[in-house]
Amino acid sequence: MERIAIFASGTGSNAKKIIEHLQGHPDIEVSLVVSNNKNAKVLDMARSFNIQTLVIDKAQLKDNNYILEKFSIFPINFIVLAGFLLLVPRYLVGKFPKSIVNIHPALLPQFGGKGMYGMNVHKAVKESGVKETGITIHYVNEKYDEGSIIFQASCPVLPDDTPESIAKNVLKLEHEHFAKTIERILNKNLDSVK
Numbered sequence: 001m002e003r004i005a006i007f008a009s010g011t012g013s014n015a016k017k018i019i020e021h022l023q024g025h026p027d028i029e030v031s032l033v034v035s036n037n038k039n040a041k042v043l044d045m046a047r048s049f050n051i052q053t054l055v056i057d058k059a060q061l062k063d064n065n066y067i068l069e070k071f072s073i074f075p076i077n078f079i080v081l082a083g084f085l086l087l088v089p090r091y092l093v094g095k096f097p098k099s100i101v102n103i104h105p106a107l108l109p110q111f112g113g114k115g116m117y118g119m120n121v122h123k124a125v126k127e128s129g130v131k132e133t134g135i136t137i138h139y140v141n142e143k144y145d146e147g148s149i150i151f152q153a154s155c156p157v158l159p160d161d162t163p164e165s166i167a168k169n170v171l172k173l174e175h176e177h178f179a180k181t182i183e184r185i186l187n188k189n190l191d192s193v194k
């Protein structure tokens, strides 16, 4: 059995899509939703699906044992970052080799790195004048947005687009592809493409 912990800091619309997609799956379960923000909407959403939640602060994230002990109850063997804004510490990356994935709302390696999240990304895309943007699903290493790329999908950036309209188009792509891609990774049908 694959038991997933989803880490999210905000709304959790991707987390919701993943939970819905995997509901009733015989071999894959979302067992836990972790947030660094006790007021995050993602926590209420998870509770509405009767999924266990865990709120952590930065010190608990950095502690070598705290999260791993919580994980051992299930036990968790795969981590999905869906709008999680803190850096995953080295010990966690070490414990989950090729078992932590992140979604980034742009075509990495462009528009990634510290501070590049949410609307900051879409504003930078608009200002740069690039003709396309998209999503990147990648393995997580100890640096922001630098792990190997598993999947990308793109959409055009038209002259009339605003950071808000870009955000909307990118989120649509995320909802279309993230859950399916996670399922494919866990079914071992997909590995890094780059």
Ligand code: GAR
Binding pocket: 008, 010, 011, 012, 013, 014, 015, 082, 083, 084, 085, 103, 104, 105, 116, 117, 118, 121, 171, 174
């Ligand atoms: C998503 O667009 C995700 O790609 C982005 O945060 C949003 C979360 O939305 N993640 C990053 O920017 C990470 N660098 P959601 O809470 O509605 O799923």
